[in-house]
Amino acid sequence: MDRRLLTLAALGATLAWSAPSAAQGQLNLYCSVQIEWCQAIATNFQRDTGIRVNMTQRGSGETLAAIRAEAQNPRGDVWFGGTGDPHLAAAEENLTQAYESPNNGQLQTWALTQWRQSNQRAIGVYAGAVGFGFNTELLARKNIAPPTCWADLLDPRFRGEIQVANPNSSGTAYVIIATLVQLMGEDQAFAYMRRLHPNVNSYARSGTGPIKAVARGETGVSLSFVHDAVTERNAGFPVAYNTPCEGTGYEIGSMSILRGARNLTQARRFYDWALTEPAQRLGFEAGGQLQTPSNRNAPLPQGAPDLSQIRLIEYDFAKYGRAAERRRLIERWDREVGALPR
DSSP: OOGGGOOGGGGHHHHGGGSOSSOOOEEEEEEOSOHHHHHHHHHHHHHHHOOEEEEEEOOHHHHHHHHHHTTTSOOOSEEEOSOHHHHHHHHHTTOEEOOOOTTGGGBOHHHHHHHHHTTTSOEEEEEEEEEEEEEHHHHHHTTOOOOOSGGGGGSGGGTTTEEEEOTTTOHHHHHHHHHHHHHHOHHHHHHHHHHHGGGEEEEESSTTHHHHHHHTTSOSEEEEEHHHHHHHHHTTOOEEEEOOTTOBOEEEEEEEEETTOTTHHHHHHHHHHHTSHHHHTHHHHHHOOOOEESBTTSOOOTTOOOGGGSOBOOOOHHHHTSHHHHHHHHHHHIIIIITSOO
């Protein structure tokens, strides 16, 4: 079975012990964070509430496509995690529904900004910045200095050494495109990506694929969220990261309740639970994930990148989260970058 489509139904023996004898209903959860984190929130929510969880894990781009395809017959109740732009697109397309949690008062300003900009249909649960992950041993062996600026990635020394995700399936990749457009202007950004193309060895399906390839020594450099680089380093791999000297974009990983959710009471209960401080510790505790939590009482995990120390752009989530803008930029990428010969 594809581990990205792992469902908790297959883990029934693991979870059966935790469900109280009185059934509390079920929840169909779409999850767009790492599989270990998805499993942890599903397991802990089921244990805490007695609500049976059926979980499907996919990247945010794939999840948005599935939600669109199921719009007339929704199969999911809640979408947890993944970059905020597709959550904003889903809100604009009326694929999600408004909800105000009693736990909103515990959240960071950026999480509530996401909620307001989506007309109360998406809320921030974590944040993380884009940067360059790299394999220190591989680059040292090839005598290649790590990149510190966007401009460095165009250097011939990185020919065939860079991996980035495909924006058709990866929210991470779309954030990178939107970041470059906001830094450089649209035409200049696409000219940059065309020049970058010869240095890219692969456009991976998922946003975490490139940093995992760096960890395995399959590529020298990745364009990734920098917290994922720290996760790989903490797992013992020779991975480090830099953030671009010119400035960089960031994600607000979000959560939404799907329009037409069949288990609305359970969906709202999960939504409230996921915004609590104990729930927001689970990404780090279960899988060493190092995003910045949206609950102000949840501590920044030890070793996590400090967003206050990174040169972040004024990322326009309202504009680049619009469905039409997202679609237009990805289509332009397909024509001008993705279609280039390898």
